[in-house]
Amino acid sequence: LGHLKYVPLPGGDLSARKPYRMALVYLLESLGEAGAAVAERLLPDLAGMEMDIMFDRWSKGIPEIQTSSCGRIFDAAAAVLGICTVNNYEGQAAIELEAMADRYGQNRYGYRLEKTDSGLIMDAMPMWGEMLQDMEGGRPKGLISRKFHLTMVDLFTAALIQARDEAGLNKVVLSGGVFHNQIILLELTLKLLALDFEVYQHQLIPPGDGGIALGQAIIASEVQI
DSSP, rough: EEEEEEEEOOTTHHHHHOOOHHHHHHHHHTTTHHHHHHHHHHHHTTTTHHHHHHHHHHHHTTTOEEEEOHHHHHHHHHHTSSSOOSSSSTHHHHEEEEEEOOTTTOOOOEEEEEEEEEEEEEOOHHHHHHHHHHTTTTOOOOHHHHHHHHHHHHHHHHHHHHHHHHHHOOEEEEEGGGOOOOOHHHHHHHHHHHHOOOOEESSSSSSHHHHHHHHHHHHHHHHHO
16 A cells, blocks of 8 residues: 655665765765765765765666665664664664653654555655754664654554545454564554554564464465365
């Protein structure tokens, strides 16, 4: 019914291992060419040649693999905040971003929902400029992290409300690696329950790749040879 806005994934899995690359992508996509100067200031791990190549490809519109992965947004936010710029293990940036979050923050950033022929597009691009303003204003990283998490919750909720209005579906299954994140899982579940959604979440099987592996095994076991 919908997905997060697609962005380039230069280098494929290389950008998943190096959050600072995704930070550059989101800064360029949200701020235009001005994002390059911001990246140069905030991302010390982004070497000059690496940045020059990525910026050149982006500015020329050279086709890249596209991603709508929520994990890449978390990677980018962690890198922009200087919390984690390189993943030494899977999900490190998202884990450290969650751990940094101030539990008492309640503010949100901006976002957009766009209705297209292929479904709803969840667009978090307005968030980045506002996040940079918070950083420049000296707002603590913990509050910015919390604000980021709650923005994603609000974005998902808004999309689900619109999807329910159009499709008549009221049951929501929360699955995928992002739901290892307890802030996202708890806040989204509470918000959806308050809106009279039926919410399902993992109980015995992990929501990330481990669950996919089990699902594949179950499907394979049903194949008639």
